[in-house]
Structure formats: structure tokens, C-alpha cells
Amino acid sequence: MKGARKMNSNSMASSLKLFIPLFVSSIFLSISAATVVEDLANLHPPSDFNTTITSNCLKDPSLRYCSFSPMNLDEIFRFTIVASHLCNQSKNPNCVESFPRIDLSSQPKTAPLYLSFSFFWKYCPISILSIDLSNNSLKGTFPTDILLCTQIQALDLSHNLLSGDLPLQAFTPLTNLTLLNLSYNLFSESRISDSEFFFKRFNNSSSFLHSGLLPNHKKYRIKAVVILVGFPISVLMLVGGFWWLCFKNKHKYSNSVLKAATNGFSRKNMVGKGEGFAIYKGILRNGTQVRIEMYYLNNSSNNISRENCRKFVEDCKILVQLRHKNVVKVHGWCSDRYSRALVTEWTGEVSLDMWVSESAPPWKQRLKVLVGVLKGMCYIQEQWPEVGYDLRTSSVLVHENAEPLIARFKVGENSSTKKIYRFGVLVLEMVTNGRVMREEFEGSEAGLLECFKMHYPGNLQKLIDERMELTENTFEQAKEAIGIGLLCTDHSINRQLSLGQIFNMITRIYAACLVLATQNHKTSYADGGRGHKRV
Structure with a gap:
């Protein structure tokens, strides 16, 4: 040498x-x-x-x-x-x-x-x-x-x-x-x-x-018997279920059914409200808990046009086919001359905004949520590219085991650049305490981005949620995630990141976090639980 x-x-x-x-x-x-x-x-x-x-x-x-x-x-x-x-x-x-x-x-x-x-x-x-x-x-x-x-x-x-x-x-x-x-x-x-x-x-x-x-x-023999017996039964149930879905019009709900499910759309059942819509918790006649998003009229007439009704139903027929663990399940819709509503599964109505602000989850769980959101985005892009969605911490829900759910859709929005931009903002809000930052900047998203650009990469301690108690290694991971978020929101770069590239970057950070967590657990056990240096 x-x-x-x-x-x-x-x-x-x-x-x-x-x-x-x-x-x-x-x-x-x-x-x-x-x-x-x-x-x-x-x-x-x-x-x-x-x-x-x-x-x-x-x-x-x-x-x-x-x-x-x-x-x-x-x-x-x-x-x-x-x-x-x-x-x-x-x-x-x-x-x-x-x-x-x-x-x-x-x-x-x-x-x-x-x-x-x-x-x-x-x-x-x-x-x-x-x-x-x-x-x-x-x-x-x-x-x-x-x-x-x-x-x-x-x-x-x-x-x-x-x-x-x-x-x-x-x-x-x-x-x-x-x-x-x-x-x-x-x-x-x-x-x-x-x-x-x-x-x-x-x-x-x-x-x-x-x-x-x-x-x-022995266990495999039992499993083989279950498969041999259960497979024909499953096929029969699948065929019967398909017939029922196709011919019984399961997905369409009447206004009277939704009214009964929400006690007459009472304020007690209202869990959210926004411009042009209100969200209710309801219980259907079969005992299923649902989330009912009612849409208000945005014109001066007393009813909805036939064309708008037709377009809404066609969009809903697409949404009920979405099947992914990180996309909220759409049960059906209601559409007539006087009202429109989307009926989805009930998940507890805990938004990412509330989850981060109130639960103060650790860095590993926040990374898991980002990976879950990306999986849902990739599924929609590959299987249903015509489906758009609102990717905000206030509209993305958190289900059991910190599984995120994309919950608000709009068929026909196909801008991949806008979706990537929204994910970039989501990353930055997930790293910090989003509600505190929005209060500081009076809800200005532009102000939030400018603050991160001004402090990146050398002075991020002021922006990262201190409740995560990051170690030196996990702090570097958070800094890397912030860099990815800023790239997603930067329209001036010559080469826009693709969703696949973003997925690979975030999953690589998550993999490193899991490996580090395993190593830290073994180290903490070996050194008597003294832990690791916090940033």
C-alpha cells in the first residue's frame, strides 16, 4: 500500500x-x-x-x-x-x-x-x-x-x-x-x-x-387443511359478495338514512366544519360507525344541477374502489337535487395536526407516518391517477398503530407537482410542532417555509419539536428529512423530484432509524439503561 x-x-x-x-x-x-x-x-x-x-x-x-x-x-x-x-x-x-x-x-x-x-x-x-x-x-x-x-x-x-x-x-x-x-x-x-x-x-x-x-x-398440515376447506368457501362468498355489490346498489345512501344516522344532523354529532362542508359522526342501521361529509350548495339556486349530480356520482363510483391501508375506505355516497354527501369509515377523527400537537410522538413514529402517507400516494398514482387528494395535517387522519389515512379526495386533480409540494410541507410540519409554528406565522405557509430555508442546515434546533428528544444520530435523520421537504417545495430546481425518488429517500431514513433503534435498545440494556446523549 x-x-x-x-x-x-x-x-x-x-x-x-x-x-x-x-x-x-x-x-x-x-x-x-x-x-x-x-x-x-x-x-x-x-x-x-x-x-x-x-x-x-x-x-x-x-x-x-x-x-x-x-x-x-x-x-x-x-x-x-x-x-x-x-x-x-x-x-x-x-x-x-x-x-x-x-x-x-x-x-x-x-x-x-x-x-x-x-x-x-x-x-x-x-x-x-x-x-x-x-x-x-x-x-x-x-x-x-x-x-x-x-x-x-x-x-x-x-x-x-x-x-x-x-x-x-x-x-x-x-x-x-x-x-x-x-x-x-x-x-x-x-x-x-x-x-x-x-x-x-x-x-x-x-x-x-x-x-x-x-x-x-404439524402446524403446516393444519394450515393446509384450512386452506383446502376455506378456499372454496371464500370463492363462493366472493362471488356472492360481488353479485350483491353489483345488483343491490350497496354504495348509495338516501338523505333520510344519513339523517337518521346522525340524529337529524345534530350539532352533537358534528365533528368538523369547513367552507362549504360539515363532517358528522353517524351510526348506520347495521351498527356501522361512519364519517359523513356533507357538502353545501355554493350557488344561489335551491337545488343541484343534474350535471353536477351526475359528475359527483361518477367520482364517487371511483372512490369506493380505493383499497389501501393508508387510504380511508369510502363506503358510499348520497346525491339528489338537494344534498350531496360522502360516507367513509369512521377512524376516530384524529388528524395529524392533533396527533403531533397533543401526543408528541417520537421521531420513529413520525417517520412511520410519512412512509405510510407515501405508500398511499404511490398506490393512488399507480392505480387511480385521476384521483386527487388534500394532503394537509388537518385533513390526513391517524388510525390505529400510527397508520395515516389520506381522507379527502377530489377526482380530476392530476398535478403531481402540487402533490409533491404538499408532501414537502407535510414533512416540515411533522418535524416541528405544526400548530405552534402556524400560530407563530399566523397560518402563513409561506412564512413557515421561509423560516426553514433561513435556518437550514445549520440552526434547526429552534424549529425541530424538542419533545421528540432526538439523539445526535436521529437529529441528523431529521435534518435529512427537512432537506427532502425543502426540495419538494422548491419549484426553482431544474430537476423536480419524482414520487419514487422521495419514497426511496424517506424509506431509507426509516430503515436506518429502525436499525438504530435496535442497536440502541441493545446498547441501553448492556450499559445498565444509562441511555444515549440527547441533542
């Missing part, structure tokens, strides 16, 4: 784009694992490395290290060296710009070394789709750092000696992962309630044979 230390820094920087050039990698290929660790600690970036990294981020903002502020140049420099060497070690055809796979199968001496490079997994290249660490006799618990590569599609950790509990929740952000091989390991058997959905999400090429995770065969 003496030759590597003496390389001219100028020639090194001019050759660097995303990874260190191949001739640096060839030096690493011929040295031992101990020398790699020793030399990585002694290597430092050249003088113009900052310029090179800045240029990279301007060309491709999706690079992982571009989202960190401030950047740790020593860490990024070591990442580029390891990435270049690892690309060659995995026999990828192109190791200058990007590589699609990490293949360290049957390399028991080098595989543990790469797993120890936490800075590499922190900046894991988004081009990596496959990771193979099989047949390496790896010991210890599941290597959670590799799950920071949230975009991967295939992961193979078979034929190792990994043990302990599998971190099922840490897999949640890995929405693209369809192939998982954990066979021939020593994991602890997961409870069926925790793991049943987990096993179903992977394709037939996945394997958990002799992993220690699968329940015993």
Missing part, C-alpha cells in the same frame, strides 16, 4: 467519478484483509476531492452520499475505495460508474470484512440489485447493515451460521425484495403471527429450508 499512499492527489481526483479507478482496486486485490483495514484508516482524500463529489451530485442527485449534509469526505472517500474493490471482487463487467451485484459467495475470509464496513452500506449504491453472501460460515446475528440497500431485489445468506431473531420489521422498507434465501442457518423460530405475512411476500425461488425460522410441520 505504500505505492497507493504516494499516488498523486491531482491525477487521482481527475480520474474519480463515482468510484476510485480500477488501478487502485488492483492494489487492494493483492493484500490481506488486515492490511485493508489498516490502510483505509490511514488514507485521506486528495485536496480537490470535495469538488469531484460536488460535481457527481450535480450530475446525479440520487447518489446516496448526496443526501447527507454535511458530507463526511473521509467516509465517502473510503466508501469509493471499498466500492471499487468490491465491484472487482464480485466480477462485475463495469466497475467505473456502477455495478448491479455483490457476489461474495464462498469467500469466508473476505465476506466478514466487507460486512464490517458500515460506511459502505450507509452509502450503498442504488445500482445494486443483488447481494450474495452464501456459504461463508458467517456467525452472529443477522447483518442488518445490508438492509440499508433498500432497492435490492435478491438477497442470499444461505449456508451460514447466523443465529438469533430475524428483524422482520427491518425488511418493511425493502419493497423491491422478492427473492430471499436464508436456508441452512440457525435463526430462532418466528412466531406465526409475526412471520406469516413475511413469508408470503417472497417468490417461489426464495428458500427458508433448515433456517430455523419455519414453524413445525
Whole structure:
């Protein structure tokens, strides 16, 4: 490595784009694992490395290290060296710009070394789709750092000696992962309630044979019998239910039914009111609790035009088909010459605004809500792009287990830029105490944005909700989320962020938060509960 230390820094920087050039990698290929660790600690970036990294981020903002502020140049420099060497070690055809796979199968001496490079997994290249660490006799618990590569599609950790509990929740952000091989390991058997959905999400090429995770065969025999008996019954019920929905006009409610459900639209049943609408809690004749949003006439006539009635019904026929855990379920509608109403599920009517202001949820729960909102947005964009929605802390509801629900819709609003802008504002209001900030700025959204722009990134302590009691690490995560929120609200940038890019950024932060929470729990237990330094 003496030759590597003496390389001219100028020639090194001019050759660097995303990874260190191949001739640096060839030096690493011929040295031992101990020398790699020793030399990585002694290597430092050249003088113009900052310029090179800045240029990279301007060309491709999706690079992982571009989202960190401030950047740790020593860490990024070591990442580029390891990435270049690892690309060659995995026999990828192109190791200058990007590589699609990490293949360290049957390399028991080098595989543990790469797993120890936490800075590499922190900046894991988004081009990596496959990771193979099989047949390496790896010991210890599941290597959670590799799950920071949230975009991967295939992961193979078979034929190792990994043990302990599998971190099922840490897999949640890995929405693209369809192939998982954990066979021939020593994991602890997961409870069926925790793991049943987990096993179903992977394709037939996945394997958990002799992993220690699968329940015993007796339980599977019982499950097979239930499926064989229950499947025909389910089909019959599905067909019968479809017929009932199609021919019995279940979704349409009369004004008299809604009036009876709300005790004559009494003030006692009113839970909210706005310009042109009022929200009531009601109980239908079958005992179902519902949320009834009544719309007032906005013209001088005494009734609603036939065209407006027709358009409203057509919109509602679309809304009743929405099916997602982060989108409120629409039961039906009421439409006649005198009134219009939308009937949805009752969720307790706790808005994000109330939840943040009154409950003071921790940072992890706020991140979970942001991920849930994004999942609902992605579902609507992919399945029902004609459906618009009002994405405000006052209109997004919070259901059980901190699951957010997009609750107010308007069919025909297709502006993705507006939706992304609204999500950016939502992020900023979720990081701070939204109600306090609005009172300070007299409800001015522009004032809120200007305040964040003025204090970002160096003086955010005044704006972040102090009730979250952030640690140094979670404070950096909150700062990163604020940066994403400001990007979403900035119409002046040349390249507008897509919803997919925003989803990947937020889910990566959430994955890191889950991993950090697990590590902190173990550390707190080990040090007698003394905790961690708060910001």
C-alpha cells in the first residue's frame, strides 16, 4: 500500500467519478484483509476531492452520499475505495460508474470484512440489485447493515451460521425484495403471527429450508387443511359478495338514512366544519360507525344541477374502489337535487395536526407516518391517477398503530407537482410542532417555509419539536428529512423530484432509524439503561 499512499492527489481526483479507478482496486486485490483495514484508516482524500463529489451530485442527485449534509469526505472517500474493490471482487463487467451485484459467495475470509464496513452500506449504491453472501460460515446475528440497500431485489445468506431473531420489521422498507434465501442457518423460530405475512411476500425461488425460522410441520398440515376447506368457501362468498355489490346498489345512501344516522344532523354529532362542508359522526342501521361529509350548495339556486349530480356520482363510483391501508375506505355516497354527501369509515377523527400537537410522538413514529402517507400516494398514482387528494395535517387522519389515512379526495386533480409540494410541507410540519409554528406565522405557509430555508442546515434546533428528544444520530435523520421537504417545495430546481425518488429517500431514513433503534435498545440494556446523549 505504500505505492497507493504516494499516488498523486491531482491525477487521482481527475480520474474519480463515482468510484476510485480500477488501478487502485488492483492494489487492494493483492493484500490481506488486515492490511485493508489498516490502510483505509490511514488514507485521506486528495485536496480537490470535495469538488469531484460536488460535481457527481450535480450530475446525479440520487447518489446516496448526496443526501447527507454535511458530507463526511473521509467516509465517502473510503466508501469509493471499498466500492471499487468490491465491484472487482464480485466480477462485475463495469466497475467505473456502477455495478448491479455483490457476489461474495464462498469467500469466508473476505465476506466478514466487507460486512464490517458500515460506511459502505450507509452509502450503498442504488445500482445494486443483488447481494450474495452464501456459504461463508458467517456467525452472529443477522447483518442488518445490508438492509440499508433498500432497492435490492435478491438477497442470499444461505449456508451460514447466523443465529438469533430475524428483524422482520427491518425488511418493511425493502419493497423491491422478492427473492430471499436464508436456508441452512440457525435463526430462532418466528412466531406465526409475526412471520406469516413475511413469508408470503417472497417468490417461489426464495428458500427458508433448515433456517430455523419455519414453524413445525404439524402446524403446516393444519394450515393446509384450512386452506383446502376455506378456499372454496371464500370463492363462493366472493362471488356472492360481488353479485350483491353489483345488483343491490350497496354504495348509495338516501338523505333520510344519513339523517337518521346522525340524529337529524345534530350539532352533537358534528365533528368538523369547513367552507362549504360539515363532517358528522353517524351510526348506520347495521351498527356501522361512519364519517359523513356533507357538502353545501355554493350557488344561489335551491337545488343541484343534474350535471353536477351526475359528475359527483361518477367520482364517487371511483372512490369506493380505493383499497389501501393508508387510504380511508369510502363506503358510499348520497346525491339528489338537494344534498350531496360522502360516507367513509369512521377512524376516530384524529388528524395529524392533533396527533403531533397533543401526543408528541417520537421521531420513529413520525417517520412511520410519512412512509405510510407515501405508500398511499404511490398506490393512488399507480392505480387511480385521476384521483386527487388534500394532503394537509388537518385533513390526513391517524388510525390505529400510527397508520395515516389520506381522507379527502377530489377526482380530476392530476398535478403531481402540487402533490409533491404538499408532501414537502407535510414533512416540515411533522418535524416541528405544526400548530405552534402556524400560530407563530399566523397560518402563513409561506412564512413557515421561509423560516426553514433561513435556518437550514445549520440552526434547526429552534424549529425541530424538542419533545421528540432526538439523539445526535436521529437529529441528523431529521435534518435529512427537512432537506427532502425543502426540495419538494422548491419549484426553482431544474430537476423536480419524482414520487419514487422521495419514497426511496424517506424509506431509507426509516430503515436506518429502525436499525438504530435496535442497536440502541441493545446498547441501553448492556450499559445498565444509562441511555444515549440527547441533542
